[in-house]
Amino acid sequence: EAQVTQNPRYLITVTGKKLTVTCSQNMNHEYMSWYRQDPGLGLRQIYYSMNVEVTDKGDVPEGYKVSRKEKRNFPLILESPSPNQTSLYFCASRPEPGQGLSPLHFGNGTRLTVT
Amino acid sequence: AQSVTQLDSHVSVSEGTPVLLRCNYSSSYSPSLFWYVQHPNKGLQLLLKYTSAATLVKGINGFEAEFKKSETSFHLTKPSAHMSDAAEYFCVVTYTGGFKTIFGAGTRLFVKA
Numbered sequence: 031e032a033q034v035t036q037n038p039r040y041l042i043t044v045t046g047k048k049l050t051v052t053c054s055q056n057m058n059h060e061y062m063s064w065y066r067q068d069p070g071l072g073l074r075q076i077y078y079s080m081n082v083e084v085t086d087k088g089d090v091p092e093g094y095k096v097s098r099k100e101k102r103n104f105p106l107i108l109e110s111p112s113p114n115q116t117s118l119y120f121c122a123s124r125p126e127p128g129q130g131l132s133p134l135h136f137g138n139g140t141r142l143t144v145t
Numbered sequence: 146a147q148s149v150t151q152l153d154s155h156v157s158v159s160e161g162t163p164v165l166l167r168c169n170y171s172s173s174y175s176p177s178l179f180w181y182v183q184h185p186n187k188g189l190q191l192l193l194k195y196t197s198a199a200t201l202v203k204g205i206n207g208f209e210a211e212f213k214k215s216e217t218s219f220h221l222t223k224p225s226a227h228m229s230d231a232a233e234y235f236c237v238v239t240y241t242g243g244f245k246t247i248f249g250a251g252t253r254l255f256v257k258a
Contacts, residue, residue, distance in 0.1 A: 072248040
C-alpha cells in the first residue's frame with residue numbers, strides 16, 4: 031500500500047532532550063515536506079526537500095533540522111525542544127519537486143508535547 | 146507575500162442543506178489550488194484540485210469548487226450536507242515552482258441533525 035509513515039504517533043518529552051520524528055514514503059516521491067499544525071494557524075511548512083541531499087527552509091524552520099540521505103526517508107530533528115514546539119506534526123510527499131501539480135500525500139501525524 | 150485566506154473559521158449547517166466554504170488567495174499566475182479535509186484525529190485527505198484544466202472542479206463525496214481568477218477565489222461547495230462531512234477543511238495553494246505549499250487557517254464544518 032502506498033503510504034507515508036510517521037513515527038511515533040504520540041511523543042511526550044522534556045525541554046532540551048533531543049528527539050527525532052521519522053518519516054518514510056514508499057512511493058519513490060522526490061518531494062518531501064514537514065508541517066506543524068496549530069489551532070487557528072492551519073499548517074505551516076517547516077522544511078522541504080526536493081530530492082536527496084537537497085533541503086530548504088519553509089516558513090517556520092527555527093529550532094528544527096532535517097536530513098535527506100535517502101529518497102524514502104526525511105527525519106525531523108529537534109536538537110533542543112522547547113514548549114513552544116508542542117504541536118501536531120505532519121510529513122508529506124509528492125512525486126515531483128516543482129510545479130506543484132500533484133497533491134501531497136500525508137502521514138497520520140505525530141502529536142508532540144514538550145514539558 | 147503569497148497568502149491564502151479562508152474567510153470563515155467555523156461554518157454550521159443543517160443536514161441536507163448546502164455547504165459553502167470560502168477561500169481567497171493572493172494573486173499570481175499559474176497557481177495550483179487544492180482542498181483537503183481532516184477528520185478528527187486523522188491525517189489530511191485530498192478532496193479536489195485545480196490545475197488549470199477546467200474552472201469547475203469536482204471532487205470526492207459530492208464536493209466541488211470553482212476557480213474564479215477575477216475574484217482570486219476557490220470556494221468549496223456541496224449541495225447537501227451529510228453528518229459525515231463534519232470535519233476541518235483546508236484550502237491550499239502552490240505557486241509556480243511549487244516548492245512551497247501555503248495552507249489556509251482552516252474552516253471547521255459543523256453539521257446539525
